[in-house]
Amino acid sequence: MSIRILSPQLINQIAAGEVVERPASVVKELVENSLDAGARRIEIEIEQGGIKLIRVRDDGVGIAKHELALALSRHATSKVSQFRDLESLQSMGFRGEALPSISSVSRLRLISQHQEAQEAWEVTGDGTDTSSQAKPAAHPQGTSVEIRDLFFNTPARRKFLRTEKTEFNHINSLVQRLALVRFDVGFTLRHNGRPLFSLPPCEDQIERERRIVQLLGTAFLDQALTVDEQAGDLSLSGWVARPSFSRSQADMQYFYVNRRMVRDKLVTHAVRQSYQDVLYHGRHPAYVLFLGMDPCKVDVNVHPTKHEVRFRDSRSVHDFIYRGLHHVLAETHPQAVSVSVEPSGFSEENTADQSDQQHGYRVPKQQGIDWRLAERPAAYRAGFVAQQPVDSSVETPQTEQVPPLGFALAQLHGIYILAQNQSGLVLVDMHAAHERITYERFKQTHNGSGIISQPLLVPVRVAVSASEADLVETFEAFLSQIGIEVSRLGHDTLAIRTIPALLQGADAEKLLRDLLSDLAEHGQTKRLQDEIDKVLATMACHTSVRANRRLELDEMNALLRDMERTERADQCNHGRPTWVQLSIAELDRLFLRGR
Secondary structure (H helix, E strand, O other): OOOOOOOHHHHHHHHHHHHOOOHHHHHHHHHHHHHHOOOOEEEEEEEHHHOOEEEEEEOOOOOOHHHHHHHOOOOOOOOOOOHHHHHOOOOOOOOOOHHHHHHOOOEEEEEEEOOOOOOEEEEEEOOOOOEOOOEEEOOOOEEEEEEEOOOOOOHHHHOOOOOHHHHHHHHHHHHHHHHOOOOOOEEEEEEOOEEEEEEOOOOOHHHHHHHHHHHHOHHHHHOEEEEEEEEOOEEEEEEEEOHHHOEOOOOOEEEEEOOEEOOOHHHHHHHHHHOOOOOOOOOEOOEEEEEEOOHHHEEOOOOOOOOOOEEOOHHHHHHHHHHHHHHHHHOOOOOOOOEEOOOOOOOOHHHOOOOOEEOOEEOOOOOOOOOOOOOOHHHHHHHHOOOOOOOOOOOOOOOOEEOOOOEEEEEEOOOEEEEEOOOEEEEEEHHHHHHHHHHHHHHHHHHHHOOOEEEEEEEEEEEOOHHHHHHHHHOHHHHHHOOOEEEEEEOOEEEEEEEEHHHOOOOHHHHHHHHHHHHHHHOOOOHHHHHHHHHHHHHHHHHOOOOOOOOOHHHHHHHHHHHHHOOOOOEOOOOOEOEEEEEHHHHHHHOOOOO
């Protein structure tokens, strides 16, 4: 076949194949245009999942009359004018392909009144390569774009669309993602005339959290930890859910770079690693996170849909995200602030035997564990009898401080510790809590002593690609630092000579291949640390107090105090909760009190 120049209409339809995947793609492009126009309120109206109608209306700056037809021309944009602008993009759109591409596969109507104009004007497109002349219209300041009969002239594309419900779900998810990053903008969404939500602009943190609740539910916010990290020109803010709120699917993960929503493997990897030790196998974390950085250090022009980005210094971005979230998640232990409790009506003498007697029976004596109480036993006795009936004839002690997890009352079936704190009843999984405490201590000890290498009796030969062998030479110092000595025997052959002593007996070849895979993909790896942590976790599991072990009150209270001082103490090493709180109000509801 001979080479020929494509017609403008066919060029636009080919471009539409990249930009307009489905109705949600159209909504994304139009709403992002509204955001770039400085809109404070955006209304989205959908019919039949967007196949029949998509209408987006905003109160932005508007488009001047003489630019309306130009807006439907390919590669016409107000957002960039030279390459320097492309290197430091802060707008959502920039290619100038959205409107002409959408117009080539639909019946489009564009109405706008510029902020400096006295009247509105409109133009239309019908799938051809020409647009109508501008004519007067009725419209307030801002812009409305109306898309009808999507893919009416490309029936093959239309066959690939899903059901009306599925297509609308994609639109709903898309608008939610935009609403979660642009708290300063109000969003309204309607489908087939029925309002789905109406979100006013948020002026403060309380209103932002109210929007979070409306879009993601109360449970997410109740379990969310606030993130606010800064390092140089990098900033990370938002919310990450506690590991106990993990999901079976990655359906509640929202990440934005300079307010642009992205799906990036490097980001996902960094977030996932920050949840190590606290996320149950096969579960997914939930988060809403905003990464801010110099626009010159990130390339957003790497994919037609702009979902992917490329960082100039990917390693530093990865480390920053990992360190910031790792720090926040490490603080998931009972609050370290004590609260006061009303003084008990019993004197210290009256509680002398309380450590041995509980609910009318004597706790069997048992061999002690190496848990030491730093606090005065009197404080625990006072806490144990707190809120008991007051005998006014007995002199009361001074007000004591109640720690976050309170004071132990009893053991249940040799598995759970029951404790009383200021809020109500605390239940602790004894083994899970001690496992976390022991594991964190093992990690501190190991990190303090460093990684000790173990020479292999016979070096392990590994056949690799030339590029992998080059990686070993590039990262030779790093591999040595983490306890692995690898030498290059030839163009594509390596020899493993040492591995960390703690991993003696591990599959050295598989470990090296996994490390090289990480280094090739991310320029770094924490896989070895993960493997060491697995060993330490197993050791912690086997050395922790087992179920059916009877503990004395002093031992139970010592465990509670250790939990309050230990990082990540809210979850065991497998991501399960170690304790739960039942408030007085919740207990009252169980017994219908106050009804």
